Amino acid sequence: MHILLLKSSRGREKKIMMGTEFSLIEGREKPVSRSDYDIFVIGGGPAGSTAAYLLAGFGHRVALLEKQKYPRHKVCGGCLSQKSVKFLDRVFSLPVPDLRQEDLIDFVGTTYALYIEGTRALAGDLAEPFYFTRRERYDAYLARRAGEAGADIYEDVEVVAVDRAGRTITTSEGDRCSAPIIIGADGIHSRVRRSLPGHIVDRKRWQENLGLALEVAIPREEVQALAEEGGSIRLDGDLAAPHLFLTACRWGYGWVFPNRDAIVVGLGGLIRKNGKGFRDRFGEFLKTLGLSAFTDRRPMASPLSFGNYIPTPACGGTLLVGDAGGFASPILGEGIFYAHRTAELAAHAVHRHITTGAPLAETYTRLLQHRLIPELRAEVTLRDLIHGCLDARMRIPIEVLMNRTGARVIDAVQGSRSFLGFRKDDSLHTAVW
Template identity: 30%
Template structure:
């Protein structure tokens, strides 16, 4: 059968693209290798800036509204609070299944337990082979995650920077309403994201060369008295395609890459869901324009480079400094709490990373460099 678009993967990026396309009246087939709801290694944090891009009934899935973040390095802690929520915490199986159902109700055809086997470009479209046979489409969207098969075939020489994470859903000894960020993890951080029953916890190594991640994870558990007995916790491993430098084109020919498949993950704290959903929506806009005789799907690549890459570059520079000198970072935000207030504004969608960095630099200059009046 022929469709306007075939999407590989029904995570947040694929489901967001499918919903946007179906709502525009386009025929959409989504091929998903698993069956929802399914486990996903992820803390389940949604920055507050994402909510305007989702339906209002998402609030039924929210487990915690986060207004306080604590940064910790061994025995030192610095916290920052916000009147308005800076993040919302969800359970990923429920959240992803919710997005899939949204796409289905919008009119997209969702085939689960249907992994893609191969794809190729044909005149005026693409042909996709899968477990049940083959289908064709005018465009293909690769939303199949960090190790995307679509991306590997589109750009065989592209090597993403894959960070490594270990995570679990764990019981807690208290009803914490605070997100904890542990900077004692070498070249990365640990996290505690409280949920209705327990918490999402884990560590991430952004250099991707750690030899014994399970040991780092056990050390992390021992440092936090809030967490219950580690014997009840079964951790899972995951790879995170952290942005390091501009990728090859994310739209080439009739193929587009979104979310983790496009390496669209914030290099500071590994936020991926916001960029997954927004890239899926941007890809859908480009495909709709191309189907109606517009500029073609290359407009998607330009949109991503304009909307995301400048922030990724700034976040990457911040990450290098923070993870190399976590003690200095903690002392800096202790002495200058206003800097963290500005960063929370990024999570709320009030400013970009670039605006944040310029404001922080200006604030520091005003504090440390005396103004000399040379007039007269």
């Protein structure tokens, strides 16, 4: 049996036996029926932990069910833009020095390079850095914080069925438990999403905007020893800058992200635009970078949200957050911030619903419409413009656009400008109340 011993920020000691119906709270063994909860959060990535952390902090009874055990691997480049960094500071009281102290920052990227068809189109210093984290540490830490805030964390418990109308879930242990509210934070393959009706999840739109990503982490010493001169692109010698390659695949991009001990090479693009042969394309990408020695490494593959967000991801007592609802940057597939932010909006909607009777699905949908969807919509427009031009081999307008707006595009990615006209805007960072 797996036992998690947590010391809460309030000094309370709490022992949770994962996968059982019991928890030991303040030294008293007390059976807890899983049906005693106000909210089930399904999935313990950044979205689930944020929702559980906030809702427990508001005083609600929350159970988070995660099918794996922490620390668990998640295929991800681990890039934290300033949007995420500001969120962690504002919501989890985790400023950068604390992120460092908790060993949640693996690398800091202070420069960048952007390539279009083998040409370095933009490069330079970043006004504010991109940080890189290791998801196994990041996600385990945030789940621990949710537990410390008062949520019950059940690891190694998979939800195998969701009865949305009956507000009941069935776990891998065969338990059937009910709660008035179910938050689907169960990632891109979400079972909770599949329980929602067709008028909520437009499956055609979802598929059309779904990406596929392949990624491999190569230890730095191997890169240094085995990289050869034959590639058409030379990576910076110190491998310290995040590199993006806009035409490495269609309607997507390739990336090389620096970590402390490795570089992460990835390729992600819309499935419908790339068709079959994505794996071969990844091999080609490695060769372009002079990394053909690594083409026999098996990359990790995962679907990637690329503009397939669901505008009204709620029905009755069920809400979707993070990847489960397709929330990620439509240009870059960056999803950690959107997981955090949608979970924050969902937590506030749930709190309003429980305390004031405000209609749950409508409140969440309205918060999304006011605080996130316009940005995502603007980003889809820019995505379509960029890749439409690249498809038509109109490289020059894109280079002009990049040169004229480069710094502002980076600000928009970092979250200090809006993708709507690149005006200064910090609405992604504002508190919900």
